[in-house]
Amino acid sequence: MTKRTGVFVCHCGKNIAATVDVKKVAQELAKDDGVVFSEDYVYMCSDPGQTAVIDAIKDNNLNGMVISCCSPTLHEKTFRDASELGDLNAFQCEIANIREQCAWVHKDMEVATEKALKITRASVRRVQHNQALEPIGVPVTRRAMVVGAGIAGIQAALDLTDAGLDVVLVEKQATIGGNMLKLSETFPTLDCSQCILSPKMVSVSKNSKITLMTESEVESISGFVGNFKVKIKKKAEFVDPELCKLCDDCTPVCPVAVPNEYDVGLTNRRAIHIPFAQAIPASFTLDEEACLGLNPVVCGKCEEVCDVGAIDYDKKPTVTEEDIGAIIVSTGFDLYGMEHMGEFGGGRYPDVLDGLQFERLCSASGATEGHIMRPSDHKVPKEIVFIQCSGSRDPENHCAYCSKICCMYTAKHATLYKHHVPDGQAYIFYIDIRSGGKGYEEFVQRSMENDGVIYLRGRVSRVYEKDGKLRVMGVDTLAGRNVEIDADMVVLAQAMEPSKGTAEIAKILKIARDKDGFLAEAHPKLKPVESVTAGIYLAGAAQGPKDIPETVSQAGAAASKVIALLSKDQLAHSPMVAKVRDPYCTGCEMCVDACPYDAITLVDGKASVNEVLCEGCGSCVGVCVRAAIDVKNVTQLQIHEMISAIMA
């Protein structure tokens, strides 16, 4: 068939045109073999731009086209849709990226134009060998899984069930609620965290559409968007939640005491315990690691005293397989370890606390029943120092990023402190106050004006113990002087980091993480709740530091994406999948091992691709020493043509 290729070069306003002579690119390509139409336009993706594309296809009877513009992640779909409107198969349209890969990274117009020309020419040579392809239709399982049941996961699960979807909610801990459960009050309105969270937790437990799996973790996943198969491992359920009547006869007899996670180590709990009074599911649970041995010969005291016989040491972990259509990952955050903050006495002095520990001191459900006192001697601290950006914004030593919520929660801590200790004095060391958000700036101002909190702009160099006090050595850069404060208590606004296990779940689910270890969104602006893997979405602080309102919004957004996805009868799967060149295949299985999607199996000694599982990543092409496997429309011939075009 005669090649009738069209070329469309976009200016992207000045984004491309400032560095690349787009007119020249269009004119030069017009001379290439098979190119029958070549023009430039200021905004190709605009309505007039797309109309021009559609008209050009029809007028010139094009059988292939290249849009020379921005990254295909942005507008490949736009132009393939336009292509279809012009009656040209969507897969006969290719994008040549001359923005991110050319204009944005060069300054010299002459060389940038030369490069843009080569990139576009390579795509022209490629598209001239493209096949017309049709998307592959795959069925959908109308069931979602949410991993992590903090406020993000809870909100997402509830929103999904509102749309009539069944949800499997998987939580690693013994209760749902996550970090929000530990907070006393929330900024900027100072409403009680538990009061707003526990109704949602109860809704989860009462919701028949939610299968709640606590003390459970995702073990493995297979399948693809709309049709995942997920194996979930649940720890042995030594205490039967159906039988447990919360009588609390078991904890007094338990001889083991370990730090209480719910109180961030400020108190101890027994091996058999209930995470906290309003835990969901409402049941005692046995901490296998802390327990003396799950063996009546060794201990067995709790089993003896349990009247209803709810305790059974012989229970084993279970693994269940669930069919899932889409997944929301909301695995949350942990605070950056105090042990990293040696210069501030973190992990060394009992009265140097992190933000969550201070929350527990303020909380009515905490160890002190809401009275702020020093863990060391139970005295009420009269002078308290808060250090912001502890571990944040320090690329040399700690985390490079801003943890976003610390400015606000430190202002809240100082305010709460003044409410509890009216005659006390709070100092806050800060670098900047970042209080963007509805009512946030006013809240910070109130803490200064109404509660007399002293804000000191500068960093703290050291905190050490002297005469029963914590001496804080800092600097006030606005006054230009050193500051020394003998404080009774120091609270470090520790950086947020992805929760422990984020790396693992990312690996299991095959989703990416960013440079700081948070889960990576597919596009920072346009796909903020999508992961890079189709059908897996992100919500909450696992994706990056964020506060409760933002987390709840993102959870809702992720849920709506899932609802939209699962509302379809069939999903369209990209037809750009691997294809085996049978005569060349020797059945060595290297591609089988290399395929990250388990899409290749050996049939009669030859590799065979499951097109529905294949994502067209090309890992198999890379490992096949016999060149016996190609990805459709990225064949060896096409790659060779592209290299030839660039090297010519």
Place this chain on the structure above:
Amino acid sequence: MVNVEEIRDYAAGLLEKGEVKSVLGFRRGSASAFAEPCTITNVGEAASLVWDPTCLNNLALYLVKDRKQQAVSKTPDTRPVGIVAKGCDSRAIGVLLQENYFKREDVVVIGVSCEGTGVVDPRKLSAKLKGRTASRVTFAVQGSTSVAGGRTPGATDGADGINVSVYGDETETVIPAREVLADRCLECRAAAPALNDVVFGNTVEARDFNEPFHAAKEAERLSEDERWATWERHFDRCLRCFACRAVCPMCYCPECVVDSTTFVVTLGTSAEEKANRIRWCERSANTSESAVYHLTRAIHLAGRCIDCGECERVCPVNIPLRLLNTKLEKEAFEMFEYQAGHDIEQASLLSSFRDEDPNSFIR
């Protein structure tokens, strides 16, 4: 010491019981001292099998040839094949099994341990003999009675403990093993065949010659420019006779990247494919094309080459091809603790990824 009678008896036994259709082994060659590969198909021929330091070839190559023959035969003989295999040969069989080229039950591996010596390098030997031709080469153990001439050879190199005796022109020369052994044998890490159905000889692992990857490490001492200059000269000399490819048991691809003659045309071959044969590399000999050929071959052998050194041995212009492959073998070992052919169950180097692999950019 390997008793060749044991090999002969075992091979004869296999043939007699009909467990194999043939046995691949070595017999006395028709010229000079060097043994040649042979296929024996009846019990009587077993007596012609030999075992000495001139059994150079990697016979796994002939398993590949047998498999290719079966693929095109209308009445293929699918009975197993017996094969005499040194340590390196057994690793080659291991890689072929790992790549499913044939099944374990298709082959009976008659392992022969090199017992701390190996095979001679014909070039080193001929240099030693200064133009004379060796008519017989045997193992000789220091201090014991020579297996060959019934005489006790004089020990010239006590450090090795094992010498190679050369008979020719009615005279006998005793040469220290380390002076005539092939480079790969001097660096060998596994002289005994790990993959086997039977092993003859002692499974000696440690030997006192060169450290592993000695030659590659020596080559690495040169600067980048010096190395490039060296290889450019070598590639310039390449005749593109493809003997290296022909002798390599791992070079079994139906279509080689440099070939335009073996293009497989089937019903599924599109007109476009036929019309657009890709030529990544030209067949004719010039420096850059030869460089592409050799480097492609080296990359394709990464994690697959088992260092039998056959490519280097057969090169008519003495290109040190083994260096290219051992360099990659060394990288595979040092970076990924991967040794080709050591474990047929493991995923191949190219296709496997472990979390601890040195790849800091993958999260």
